[in-house]
Amino acid sequence: MGLKDPAWYRESLRDGRITYIAGESVPDITQDPWFEVPIRNAEQDYVYDDPETRDIRVYETEDGTLAHRIFKVPMSEEDLEKRIQLAHITSISTAVSAVLMALYNIKGQVAQVNGQYAENIERIYRHCRDNDLRADQVITDAKGDRSRHPKDQDDPDLYMRILDKNQDGIYVRGAKLHITGASLVHEQTVMPTKAMGPGEEQWAVSFSVPTNTPGVKIINRAYARPGLSEMDYPLSATHNAPEGFVIFDDVFVPWDRVFLAGEYELAGILAHSLGLWERIGGLIGMVERSRLLVGTAQLLCEMNGIHRASHIQEKISDLVFYAEMLRMSLEHAIRNYKVTETGMVYPDPLAVNVGKFYGAANWHLMVQKLHDMGGGLVITLPTEADYRNEEITRYMDKYLHTKSDVPVEDRMRMYNLIRDMTADAYGGWELVTTLAAGGGLAAQRIVTMREYDLEGAKDAAREAAGIIPKHPAHAK
Numbered sequence: 347m348g349l350k351d352p353a354w355y356r357e358s359l360r361d362g363r364i365t366y367i368a369g370e371s372v373p374d375i376t377q378d379p380w381f382e383v384p385i386r387n388a389e390q391d392y393v394y395d396d397p398e399t400r401d402i403r404v405y406e407t408e409d410g411t412l413a414h415r416i417f418k419v420p421m422s423e424e425d426l427e428k429r430i431q432l433a434h435i436t437s438i439s440t441a442v443s444a445v446l447m448a449l450y451n452i453k454g455q456v457a458q459v460n461g462q463y464a465e466n467i468e469r470i471y472r473h474c475r476d477n478d479l480r481a482d483q484v485i486t487d488a489k490g491d492r493s494r495h496p497k498d499q500d501d502p503d504l505y506m507r508i509l510d511k512n513q514d515g516i517y518v519r520g521a522k523l524h525i526t527g528a529s530l531v532h533e534q535t536v537m538p539t540k541a542m543g544p545g546e547e548q549w550a551v552s553f554s555v556p557t558n559t560p561g562v563k564i565i566n567r568a569y570a571r572p573g574l575s576e577m578d579y580p581l582s583a584t585h586n587a588p589e590g591f592v593i594f595d596d597v598f599v600p601w602d603r604v605f606l607a608g609e610y611e612l613a614g615i616l617a618h619s620l621g622l623w624e625r626i627g628g629l630i631g632m633v634e635r636s637r638l639l640v641g642t643a644q645l646l647c648e649m650n651g652i653h654r655a656s657h658i659q660e661k662i663s664d665l666v667f668y669a670e671m672l673r674m675s676l677e678h679a680i681r682n683y684k685v686t687e688t689g690m691v692y693p694d695p696l697a698v699n700v701g702k703f704y705g706a707a708n709w710h711l712m713v714q715k716l717h718d719m720g721g722g723l724v725i726t727l728p729t730e731a732d733y734r735n736e737e738i739t740r741y742m743d744k745y746l747h748t749k750s751d752v753p754v755e756d757r758m759r760m761y762n763l764i765r766d767m768t769a770d771a772y773g774g775w776e777l778v779t780t781l782a783a784g785g786g787l788a789a790q791r792i793v794t795m796r797e798y799d800l801e802g803a804k805d806a807a808r809e810a811a812g813i814i815p816k817h818p819a820h821a822k
């Protein structure tokens with residue numbers, strides 16, 4: 347019980363979990379080079395004695411114990427702000443544990459349909475919180491032919507489903523795709539990918555099982571191979587966590603770990619419980635990256651002597667508009683927080699979805715501007731190994747020179763940052779992730795249109811056209 351430490355976390359991963367990477371089975375991820383960086387980053391979330399981050403990382407539970415803040419349901423503006431700060435210092439493998447906080451918060455709605463499921467949610471939440479465990483968000487199904495319902499697919503397993511039930515529990519089969527940090531967490535917390543209807547009871551399923559449960563198999567996909575140079579790959583070499591293709595091969599789940607087994611009316615509630623928290627996570631990341639984009643562009647253009655050119659200034663100001671729109675969306679979302687009936691404080695969904703949509707829809711355009719400013723060296727710059735080769739160094743120093751106050755190595759680092767951030771390992775991943783993670787653009791459109799005050803806008807048009815009298819406050 348209680349807060350653990352990095353060594354405990356590392357050891358806890360040696361539990362016989364079945365994982366694969368690059369075509370090989372991995373008997374012990376703590377010994378595998380592919381997992382070195384992700385585990386090192388995840389371990390940092392267990393450092394609780396740093397006075398600078400302790401107050402952000404730790405909170406006191408209602409029982410008087412200490413726990414990681416990822417489990418705290420925000421109940422005040424201060425809680426919400428601390429949660430945002432936490433996102434800046436937390437590895438993705440801990441960030442995804444927000445799934446338990448989101449589930450805990452909807453247990454009242456779940457209880458209205460099935461009290462036992464609500465009790466199970468509370469028990470698993472407390473089990474993870476009190477033992478400092480991590481859980482992932484196992485939601486996205488394989489989905490087969492997107493135009494067909496689960497029951498109409500060629501293979502019924504294309505959506506996770508219940509194969510059988512008995513007095514002890516349920517048997518499930520299916521695969522969940524793209525699951526962030528799946529091999530790095532202790533609990534696989536499964537939820538339906540979408541609302542289900544009558545006739546879809548077997549696909550209305552939610553539960554949580556330990557990662558080493560028999561039948562759970564994870565195929566990892568990482569964007570950065572091990573051993574990358576930090577100079578060549580400043581982001582990929584230091585930040586990566588594989589996504590998991592998580593297979594549930596006839597997995598047995600005892601009843602006390604089941605959150606839903608057939609009551610289709612709960613599927614949508616569970617499926618949507620996390621969306622806002624995923625998207626604000628995405629927005630926070632975009633705010634950070636957009637600022638980095640501005641700084642990178644400005645610095646490189648200064649190094650190359652083009653920063654005063656009008657077309658460059660225009661492009662950089664476009665990046666600033668982008669960065670500021672995102673920053674303001676985030677700030678607006680926090681300042682205009684909402685409160686649920688249970689007292690949970692959450693960011694304004696309209697601002698979060700508009701910000702996430704705007705950031706995702708325009709990232710590629712901003713990257714295009716950066717590439718245009720950077721030129722061909724973005725992808726053809728020789729590597730660090732070339733630069734360290736004595737036969738080559740002097741040529742690179744000579745021909746990569748721009749001006750006396752710009753060390754060639756610094757200029758190389760800027761180009762490497764641009765390539766890695768936008769056109770190589772991490773960058774390729776980011777191009778797709780920006781669009782897909784937290785639901786695609788269409789999902790944000792749906793929420794935005796649901797949240798936007800369309801009736802208010804229509805009334806404004808009616809007033810302006812003289813169809814209805816002007817509101818006194820609007821009369822000029």
Ligand SMILES: Cc1cc2nc3c(=O)[nH]c(=O)nc-3n(C[C@H](O)[C@H](O)[C@H](O)COP(=O)(O)OP(=O)(O)OC[C@H]3O[C@@H](n4cnc5c(N)ncnc54)[C@H](O)[C@@H]3O)c2cc1C
Nearest residue numbers: 483484485486492493524525526779782783784785786788
């Ligand atoms: C790096 C990364 C990390 C992720 N992490 C997680 C995670 O931790 N947990 C998790 O559960 N998921 C995760 N995801 C999955 C993410 O939520 C999905 O990628 C996203 O919801 C889109 O689903 P999809 O990939 O199946 O694409 P699709 O659903 O196939 O979407 C592709 C396109 O098809 C359209 N489309 C799909 N269905 C229909 C339809 N019925 N009618 C019309 N158009 C349709 C979509 O709008 C989109 O334009 C992650 C994804 C990425 C890339």
